[in-house]
Each structure stands twice: as structure tokens, then as C-alpha cells.
Amino acid sequence: MAAADPYSACDLGPELDVAIARAAERIAGSGHVVAMTGAGLSVESGISPFRGKGGLWTRYGEPPMDGFQRFLADPRRAWQERLSPREPWLVGLVETLARARPNAGHRALAGLERAGHCACLITQNIDDLHRQAGQRALLEIHGNHRLLRCIECVARFEPEELPVDPDDLPPRCPRCGGVVKGDTVNFGEPIPPDVLRRCYEQVEAADCMIVAGTSASVYPAAEFPYHVLQAGGAVIEVNPEPTDLTEVATLALAGPGGAVLERLLGRVVALSPGRAAS
Numbered sequence: 001m002a003a004a005d006p007y008s009a010c011d012l013g014p015e016l017d018v019a020i021a022r023a024a025e026r027i028a029g030s031g032h033v034v035a036m037t038g039a040g041l042s043v044e045s046g047i048s049p050f051r052g053k054g055g056l057w058t059r060y061g062e063p064p065m066d067g068f069q070r071f072l073a074d075p076r077r078a079w080q081e082r083l084s085p086r087e088p089w090l091v092g093l094v095e096t097l098a099r100a101r102p103n104a105g106h107r108a109l110a111g112l113e114r115a116g117h118c119a120c121l122i123t124q125n126i127d128d129l130h131r132q133a134g135q136r137a138l139l140e141i142h143g144n145h146r147l148l149r150c151i152e153c154v155a156r157f158e159p160e161e162l163p164v165d166p167d168d169l170p171p172r173c174p175r176c177g178g179v180v181k182g183d184t185v186n187f188g189e190p191i192p193p194d195v196l197r198r199c200y201e202q203v204e205a206a207d208c209m210i211v212a213g214t215s216a217s218v219y220p221a222a223e224f225p226y227h228v229l230q231a232g233g234a235v236i237e238v239n240p241e242p243t244d245l246t247e248v249a250t251l252a253l254a255g256p257g258g259a260v261l262e263r264l265l266g267r268v269v270a271l272s273p274g275r276a277a278s
Ligand SMILES: [Zn+2]
Pocket: 150, 151, 152, 153, 154, 155, 173, 174, 175, 176, 177, 178
């Protein structure tokens, strides 16, 4: 009698299972795997996408499209709003983020890193869930809602590192004296150049990219999978619905992020159990 397949318990369907097995071979055989994630990965953590039916901004209203310009014009007022949020979209976002916990997809990607099969993870999410799941090499294109960032020297601070005095706003950078804002990239704000540069370094080094929970339709994330493909690398897409990427992806795994990534991790580790994380 053949040994039981430990990965057959979860019902993802035979076609998807074959595609996951192929993706696992590709990942295990790659030298530099980079993962990229977006809002779809956090839906299973209770964070709705921003737009569309049931979306955060559909329910609570949209944030101002010139948020960064407003911050620059009056950082003190922007900080007062951050400390005592009144705008419905901000109250809704703060409450949602406070409740959210990492899901199986976040944990599987962190597991892939620990197993030595994910050199870096690029995320468009600000929700901190990859950090909470234990991901270490992480590039947060749109910042992290928990952290603070100096708008001059781009130093990041944990909230405990830089206590904020409500009577002395905005807080100032202890390194350069610059104005400090939340690390989340506002509308109208450029992506911090240090993160963008490191993203391109990772993308150029990648011979395999896992794209999960994002249609990767917004710059700069939209470019990354195409860079990898043009350089001869593989793109593995994990999204429940087809996207613009599906047609060009080397392999498209159409299923729920948590279950698919969990199974993918299991298959990769089964193929290459001894590869130590550096
Ligand atoms: Zn600074």
C-alpha cells in the first residue's frame, strides 16, 4: 500500500494540486525567490479590500487624495487627527487593523523564508501582518501603519522608540531633526526611495517570483513580475480569480491564498527539507 500523501487532506481539487506541485518544484529549484503580496492576502485576516462591495472605503468613505500635501501643509493638525481620529475612513481603518491577525498565507510565506526558499517579500500592505507572522526580509512599499518615519532622512522608528507628546507636535527625528510622520505612504506621497531601490535590487536578483493576493496592476508593483519574466525567471501567481497577470504567469494557482500557500510550503519543504535559511 502506498504511503498516505500528507497534502491530500485539504480539498483544493486535483488540477490545482498538480499546479502546486509544479510550482513547488520551480521554487525548490530556484536560487533567489522573491514573494510579492497585496490586499487579497489579508482578506482572510478580516481586512476587506479598500474599494468595491464591502470595501473599507466603500463603507467608511475615501481618504483625501492629497493626504501627503495636507500633511506637509500642516503636520501638527495631521498628527492631531492621527492621535484622535475622527474621520470615518480613518476610524474604520484603525479598528480593522487593530483586530487583524496573520492568516495561513502569511504564516506559509514566513515558513518559506525560514526554510531558505524566500529571499525577500515585497508587500503593498500596511497591515503589519507579515511581520507578526515572523517574516524578516520584508519591503513594505506603502509603509507600515505601526511605524513612524522621518520625511527627511527616512529613518523608521517603532512607536516605543519615539514617544509622541501631544503638546509638542509634530514629533521630530532624533537623528536629523526632520518632521516625523506615520510610515504609511499617503495618497500623493512618493514611495520612500530606500524601499523602492531595494525592491528593484531584489527583483533584478530574482529567478522566481511568487505573486499572491494582488493583481499587481499599480505601479511600481505592476512592473516587478514582468522584469522577472523578461530576465528568464518564473512568475507563480496565487489569486482566487484571474487577473491581468494570469495569462503571462508561468504558473497560476487559482485558489484561496491561505490554503494554497500552506500546501505549497509543504510541497517545497518535502522536496528540499535541508536547505537552511541564511
Ligand atoms: Zn531624520
